[in-house]
Amino acid sequence: MGRMDGRAAVVTGGARGIGAAVARVFAAEGARVTVADVLDAEGQEVAAELGAPARFRHLDVTEPDDWAALLADAEEAGGPVSVLVNNAGVLAFGTIEEQAPEDFRRVLDVNLYGAWLGLHTLAPALRRSGDGVVVNISSTAGLMGYANIGAYVASKWGLRGLTKSAALELAAGGVRVCSVHPGPITTPMTAAMDDSIAAGQPMARFGTPEEVARMVLFLVTEATYSTGSEFVVDGGATTGSMIVAEE
Template identity: 45%
Template sequence: MRLEGRVAMITGGARGQGAAEARLFAREGAKVVFGDVLDQEGASVQAEINGAGHEAVYVHLDVTSEADWQRAVDVARSRFRRLDVLVNNAGIWREGVVKETTEENWDAVMDVNVTGAFLGTRFVIPEMRRAGGGSIINISSAAGLVGDLRSAPYGASKGGIRLLTRATAIQYAGDGIRANCIHPGPVDAPMYHEIRPDAASREAGTSRTLMGRMGTVEEIAYGALYLASDESSFVTGAELAIDGGMTAQ
């Protein structure tokens, strides 16, 4: 198993890509602590993983709350004694070109997508140092690589998490902590359906990929699994686009 003996924390894990990562990491031998603000959905993913004979704990974790981060890290320490992997996956999207974006929407997106990842990184670093190293995986977006037509704050936030990744990589390489990011293209997860609620608009989005379709949550989770495991032990400060070729053009 590719994550045997490892303990992983995943944010935004109650559904979509985060839930797929929780399921896959647990199947690959990791003990998983995953958090979200959707407690009912989180509890049912927890029951499903544990029912399949693996080990996962759901915690209420609003990534913008320092108190929630402290509690989540305490759960990892008390239940599993260590923390080796963090996936900063929680994210939100708000519609709005620059002129139509309210400060409230700007702040909401920045708070979850950038500050949330920053707080997570800050809270897990001492745990990873204690464990002798670790792997931090930040979920950015194709919209962190190329301009986003419909949302100014989303693209700015995903560009922010991209450079947070590099700062983390260069600042903590000496502690054996690696940091990398993933840029998903359109993924068949709730956020994409929220952004593009009708089939025609989804097709307009997926036509920008070379494969002409949405990615699956598993296709993203396998990238995260690689970056979480020792198979990527020489990879840090790197960026993996899993976007069906969208940003290759």
């Protein structure tokens, strides 16, 4: 018997990276998973790999009509959605002075507005399920500042705050809302980043999407007295000090 038998879950950004890993873990535990993404070919591959009852649905998280269609489809497939993982995200580099306004807006639209729109659309279904859980994938950039990715930092701090507001609003309806804050994780988004980023961490390596997925599974299935809280998966990067190698 799987820990998510009978539950319907939606994972945004589910075509690759952390989202695909979460979808795989959920499916392995018996969930009906909707893999949602704008990357149609890659998302269809993930859904096909998982088999029935997993399915892929095209979703631009910034489009209300896409969310409404996804919800209708997911509920028609079998009961209210009880798990939402807001994982879709984009990254844009540039200093505050150099970055184009449209690039800043795009990052906030996908990373923050998209998550809000998912909560806005799915909240009634999450309440109807009787055991709704929302996991917002933030970042260590939602706990501290980083240079040259100001839009990403702003979006992830915003997502952390949205998590707390949603937790307060939805608790009476039996819905828990938490945020996960990964450090450097090996994904397509971080493919261009140098391994030295993790060199000074207590655990001097990039994490894997599967390590984040296991934290998400824990929050959905085990952390039944946690809401509005942050859970960090970062190899110790935010502990407050960096290890200096001896010469």
